Amino acid sequence: MVEKLAFIGSGELAESLLKGFLDKKFISADHVWMNNRSNTERLTHLENEFHVHTTHDKKIALQDADIVIFAFRPADTQAAIDEMKAFLRPNQLIISLMVGVPTAFIQSASGIDLSVVRAMPNTSASIGLSATGIAAGAAVSDAQLELAKQLFETVGTVTIVKESEIDVIAGLSGSGPAYLYYLAQAMQEAGVREGIPEESAAQLVLQTLLGASHLLNQSGKSASDLLKAVATPGGTTQAGIDTLNKQSVNDAVIDCVHQAIVRAKEMSAPFSK
Numbered sequence: 001m002v003e004k005l006a007f008i009g010s011g012e013l014a015e016s017l018l019k020g021f022l023d024k025k026f027i028s029a030d031h032v033w034m035n036n037r038s039n040t041e042r043l044t045h046l047e048n049e050f051h052v053h054t055t056h057d058k059k060i061a062l063q064d065a066d067i068v069i070f071a072f073r074p075a076d077t078q079a080a081i082d083e084m085k086a087f088l089r090p091n092q093l094i095i096s097l098m099v100g101v102p103t104a105f106i107q108s109a110s111g112i113d114l115s116v117v118r119a120m121p122n123t124s125a126s127i128g129l130s131a132t133g134i135a136a137g138a139a140v141s142d143a144q145l146e147l148a149k150q151l152f153e154t155v156g157t158v159t160i161v162k163e164s165e166i167d168v169i170a171g172l173s174g175s176g177p178a179y180l181y182y183l184a185q186a187m188q189e190a191g192v193r194e195g196i197p198e199e200s201a202a203q204l205v206l207q208t209l210l211g212a213s214h215l216l217n218q219s220g221k222s223a224s225d226l227l228k229a230v231a232t233p234g235g236t237t238q239a240g241i242d243t244l245n246k247q248s249v250n251d252a253v254i255d256c257v258h259q260a261i262v263r264a265k266e267m268s269a270p271f272s273k
Helices: 010-022 040-050 058-062 074-084 103-110 123-127 142-153 161-174 174-191 198-219 224-229 238-247 249-271
Strands: 007-009 032-035 053-055 067-070 093-096 113-121 128-136 156-160
Touching: 007 058, 007 156, 010 123, 032 040, 032 058, 032 198, 040 053, 058 074, 058 156, 067 161, 074 161, 074 249, 093 103, 093 142, 113 142, 113 156, 123 128, 128 142, 128 161, 142 156, 161 174, 161 249, 174 198, 174 249, 198 224, 238 249
Parallel strands: 007 032, 007 067, 032 053, 067 093, 093 113, 128 156
Antiparallel strands: 113 128
């Protein structure tokens, strides 16, 4: 049983996870501590919204915590670990959400044989629909990895990967919701340009994306099969798909994901020297 869960860092992703964990009753609010370095307004919001404990003092946040979630900026890693290492314990499960920071670096910087699991969720965790990849560091036991898996299963699906693959997860599903928001925005703009009121266009696009994702999830058919079924030769859908192909949108999407992955790898470079 998890008696205390501490977030070090309290940004949007941390809030999304917090909301998901509480909604799914993985842990109760009085067993959660939220910490950041200096943003009192942010902590006040979280305390008022979720009734969790908040503090700027890392010692208080970390004391007796069973699970510690590192949710601060990768650039702050060294400074944050320097501030925390006197209060971290080898038996704590450390879950790092930081893009590009290897588990080995966290262990080395702390000087402690910490059990570190890297996790790459996305903001859909706030409604229990995250796609999360997790990877175990060298000191993580099977029981600890299972605990991390159970934690993130409360906010969506979990895929266990090698740590070398976690940057791919960052670019594919970690950033993935933004790609769909981009598509939704473009489709809504297209509707408005063709004369549909903005509110109506937004509603139509929202339901279209929702229905398509549910159908893809529930039909047992691949995306390719569903595309072929709806894009009949000479029809309106095929005309649209032909335009996407002429504009090399398929290649653009692939490169979009690739560039996000490249950026994740670039972010890891300073920590791998």
